[in-house]
Structures are given as C-alpha cells and as structure tokens.
Amino acid sequence: MTALEPFGARLRRAMDERGPLCVGIDPHASLLAEWGLNDDVAGLERFSRTVVEAVAGRVAVLKPQIAFFERFGSRGLAVLEAAVAEARAAGALVVMDAKRGDIGSTMAAYAESFLHKDAPLFSDALTVSPYLGYGSLAPAVELARENGTGLFVLALTSNPEGAEVQHALRPDGRSVGATVLARLAAENAGQAPLGSFGAVVGATLGDLSPYDLEIGGPLLAPGIGAQGATPADLPRVFGAAVRNVVPNVSRGVLRHGPDVVALRDAAERFAEEIRAAVTSG
Template sequence: MPVTAFADRFAKLAAARSPLCVGIDPAPETLKLWDLPYSAEGVRVFGLEMVEALGDRIGVFKPQVAFYERFGWRGLKALEEVVSHIRSADALALADVKRMDIGHTLEAYAAAWLGDDAGLPVDAITLGAYMGSGSLRPVVQRAIAAGAGLFVVVRSSNPDGIVLQNARQEDDRTVADALADDLTAFNAAHLTGERIGPVGAVVGATLDDADAVLERLGTSLILAPGIGAQGATMKDVRLRFGSAASRRTLPTVSRQIGHAGPTRARIREVTDGLRDEAFALRG
C-alpha cells in the first residue's frame, strides 16, 4: 500500500485546522508556571495536557525531544505517550531532535524515529547538515519510504549561527545558500509530479534577510521558529518570507502558548488567535 507523503498530509490538515505548528517545550520555567515538577512525570503531564487542549485545533505538534531525553528512559517513555496522543488526535508529530552525523550512525538515528519499525515512530524530524549535506542521503531515502518529512536547519534564528551560515564558499555562495541548493536537489531527484518534496528547511522567522535563501527552497516546506517569545509575529513571517514561501510555511509557536497554561481555556484562546493569523499566511 503506497504511503502518503508528509507534505500531502500537512496540506490537508493546514486547510482544515491551520498551518500553525505548536511546540511542546516543557522547559523548567514553563513547568513551574504549571505547578509541575521538572521530572519525567512533569514533562509527560505537560505534553498530554497540551495535546488534550489543542488536539482538535492543531495539525502539527513539535515536541522538543531534549526536555524528554533529559530524564532518560522514563522521559522517552513519557514522550512515547505524548506522541501516541498526538496521533490519536489525527495530528502530525514532528520530533525536534536535530540529529547530525554520518554513515551508519545517522542511519540509526533515522531508524529510531522514522518508519513503522522505528523505536519511536513520528511523522517528521529536524536535522542538522553541517557534517555535509551528502550525509543526509540515507535519511532522505528512509523518509521517502515512510512518507515522513525532514526539516534541515538552514538559517536559524539564533544570532550565534550567523557567522557560520553566512560564511562564503569558493563559489561565492553562502554556506546556507549552498545547503538550500542541495536540499532542492534532493527534492528534485524524488519529486514525481508533486510540487513539494520530502526535504524541508528550518528558517527563523526573526531573520530580516530570509528572502534570499527562501528563493532557493521553492520545493520545500519551511519550519519557522522564532514567533512569539523570540519576538517575531505572523505579520513578520509574511513580510520577511513573501507570499509564495509563506504559503509553504509551518509557523511555530512554543512558549507563548505553553505559558498560557495550565488552564485549557486560556491555551485555546491564545492558540485560536494564532491559528487565525496563520491561516492568513495561506491567503
């Protein structure tokens, strides 16, 4: 039975629920606001409550895996339960793992998350590529077979990444531009009539110069962190990304929504406003 590509599943959910991606980030300061302990049980309860509050409104949830790994096997068990709850809400689980390596090691990382035989199967993962974009080939193959999505960090919203990402190569392209070109080449090799390929990109919503690299990512979904607590707005996304890229964007909000809890009604209220703004990006 053929698998349905992540981009196709996202498109349907974005039209029905909103393209907004809600980050599940149970950081210590957030759990304190919820009167929850910073423990495996605390991150479990936080994640389940977020999905319970928003599962009928949101198409994509992005658990930040680091806050679960922090508590070893108990934390990963909690994450497994949160991911299961996301999927039971007919939403997509995008694990923010940012794995990066080469060869069999990266293949093992991919097998941990992607495919029915994965240790903890999700619908998409984030990756780093600064071991060389060629290192991603086995992950791309696995993602295609599983109908999963990949989001590779190209231009991050943190200031510390600017020097590396904007460094010039011998051909005068920036490192980020060259990586974007490679991701587009990956998609071109695997597109069979679809406009959007399996390899997406992470591009920060806070970047004033995002348009240059986005022009090179015409077949990629764009995961856009930085909205809310980091200072960007949905209007900024439209202004900085342009109308074409905005329609392919998963605007991501984490702390602004997480800090609205623990009251479910308040979480929904904040999220509903952001959902409406995210819908406008597709207009």
C-alpha cells in the same frame, strides 16, 4: 504498516484544513514551575498530556523538543513515546525536534529511531543538521522517502551564532545556507502539492530576499511569539514562499497552561492570525 502518503502531501492538507501552525512541546523546568508542576517525571507527563489534549485535535503540527524529555532518562522517553502516539492518533502531524546529524551507520540509526515505521518514537518528520556535509543526511533522506515521512534541515536558523556557519561563503561564492536550500529544492523536484524535505528558517531574520526560499517543500519557522516575530512579519520575511511556511509557536501558547481551554484558545488565535497574514501576503 505500509508506507504513508508522503509527508509533504499530508502536511499541505493539514495546513489547509487546520491552519499553518506548529505548536512546540517544550517542557523546560521554568515552564513546569509556571504551571505549578514539579520538575519530575510526573510533572513532565502532566504537561505533555495536557498540551496534547488541548491542541492535537486542532493544529496541523506538534513539535516536541526531545532534550526536555531525555533529561529524565528512560522514564522521560516513555512519556515522549506516549505523547507522540496520542498526538498522531488525534490527527496532528508530529515533527520530532532532535536535530540529529552524523555520518554513515550512525546517521542511519538516528533516522531509524524516528522515521522507521516500527520505531517506538515513529514521527512524521525529524529535524536534522547538515553541517557534517549535506550528503551525510542520505540515510535519513532514503528512509524518509521509503516510509512517507519527512525532514526539516537546519538552513538559516534564528540563533545569532548560526550565521558564522550558515552565512559562510563556499568557493563558488554561494553561502552554506543557500547551498542547503538548493539541495532541498533538488530533493523536492517534481513532488506535488508539497515536497517532504523542508528547511528550518527563522522568522526573526528579517529580509531574506537574497535567498531562494521556494524549495518546493515546507519552511519550519521558529521565532513567532516570545522570540519577537509576529504573524504579520511572515509575508515580509518569506515573500513568495510564505504559503509553505509552518510557523512554530511554543511559549506563546504554552504559557496559557495548564488550563486546557486557554491553551486551545491561544493556539486557535495564532492559527487564525497566521492564516490571515499568509492570505494577505
């Protein structure tokens, strides 16, 4: 397998063609129960296959949360492996939500697990944490460039606890979160139509005008739906960077399962509302 077209270019095209929506695959126990499924590997597989069947051919991005698969051990990871392959075969880009972060050879091993072209869990992009120092991500950045994949780096997350780290001020007076955004802008310099190195920025954070969100790459935005943000909030939160926002919706879509048509309809409604909000913004 040769290197793919850069992730940013593939993502821009998918967003333009399918709408800027990321649907999470989050098979936690309570959601399996709502679907009438057992909290076991069979339930996990049924859930994952149903979501992929319903939306992978229509939405731009699918984002499995690896923890909900890892809790079933090797059998759960086998289900995830199949879901990733099937989603990509249907045309969706897959962002593996693993939030990996470490140093040196360990960071390189994490990157190889998801971004190496021969990895069983090969994905289009990976979520990573920069809080061992942004430079610790270098092995993942290098492998992503080599393979045409991407990263989404935690910058301004929607959980309230994140502020104690991300809003902390460095000696130069810039916040840690702002520093992460600036480093990503440097990674994306000169990349068109969209860089491959994105930030995770919560859609529930309100006014983000103090931050320069125009990093030349995508902004993965959790918080739409169950966490309280709406598509109409996106222009106010993200300002001029709104066209590069990839809003993530999980429960707002998944609660409509296990009916395939209902899942598909919910995803399409969100995609249409987001597209309208982005266009009007």
